[in-house]
Amino acid sequence: xxxxxxxxxxxxxxxxxxxxxxxxxxxxxxxxxxxxxxxxxxxxxxxxxxxxxxxxxxxxxxxxxxxxxxxxxxxxxxxxxxxxxxxxxxxxxxxxxxxxxxxxxxxxxxxxxxx
Amino acid sequence: xxxxxxxxxxxxxxxxxxxxxxxxxxxxxxxxxxxxxxxxxxxxxxxxxxxxxxxxxxxxxxxxxxxxxxxxxxxxxxxxxxxxxxxxxxxxxxxxxxxxxxxxxxx
Numbered sequence: 001x002x003x004x005x006x007x008x009x010x011x012x013x014x015x016x017x018x019x020x021x022x023x024x025x026x027x028x029x030x031x032x033x034x035x036x037x038x039x040x041x042x043x044x045x046x047x048x049x050x051x052x053x054x055x056x057x058x059x060x061x062x063x064x065x066x067x068x069x070x071x072x073x074x075x076x077x078x079x080x081x082x083x084x085x086x087x088x089x090x091x092x093x094x095x096x097x098x099x100x101x102x103x104x105x106x107x108x109x110x111x112x113x114x115x
Numbered sequence: 116x117x118x119x120x121x122x123x124x125x126x127x128x129x130x131x132x133x134x135x136x137x138x139x140x141x142x143x144x145x146x147x148x149x150x151x152x153x154x155x156x157x158x159x160x161x162x163x164x165x166x167x168x169x170x171x172x173x174x175x176x177x178x179x180x181x182x183x184x185x186x187x188x189x190x191x192x193x194x195x196x197x198x199x200x201x202x203x204x205x206x207x208x209x210x211x212x213x214x215x216x217x218x219x220x221x222x
Contacts, residue, residue: 004158033210042119042202042212043159056209091158103149104210106158 002026004107006092012113018080021110025073025094031055032069033104034077035091043091049075050098082114117142121203121213128220131192136216138203139185148186149210150179151202159202162188193220 005024013019025032030051035043047057051072069075079086089109095102122137147166151159163172165181172179176197178189188201200215
């Protein structure tokens with residue numbers, strides 16, 4: 001069974017530029033999550049989707065971050081404009097069960113460096 | 116406020132030297148405790164889920180246990196390939212991660 005796919009794997013941009021990350025969850029998984037992991041810390045949830053609806057985006061900095069999950073499958077996370085403190089690994093995860101249940105399986109992450 | 120604390124931050128073991136990693140938590144409405152392994156440059160890899168105090172799970176050299184306030188990940192006779200960061204996460208309405216324990220096992 002294929003795992004969670006993410007692209008790109010690495011991205012370097014300058015501050016105030018915009019960037020987008022893509023995630024394809026495990027086939028059949030209804031729930032999708034985006035996390036931010038700063039070096040030396042554990043992942044922090046940014047947003048979670050149930051199918052194509054947002055369940056929780058309370059920790060998403062909405063002035064610069066946006067995310068969508070069209071057709072309830074793939075998802076994109078965008079940062080516009082980027083700040084230095086956005087340098088981190090952005091992890092996508094998916095789970096079979098609805099939000100709040102089930103095991104989350106993670107992709108390899110996208111490593112973002114903002115200069 | 117929900118909180119997850121892992122200790123130690125880093126642990127160096129010689130091959131074969133057993134030890135334990137700790138995850139203590141203060142949350143309201145625990146709906147499961149998860150252990151993940153994370154290798155450098157990769158995403159977290161699922162290891163175990165524990166739901167109730169007294170529960171234990173085992174996989175190869177790893178054994179996870181749970182009490183009402185903490186969980187332990189016991190590593191028996193570790194090998195160099197067990198070197199990784201081990202993350203603990205508790206689930207309320209979302210997953211809340213600790214900062215992890217960086218384990219190094221040297222020959």
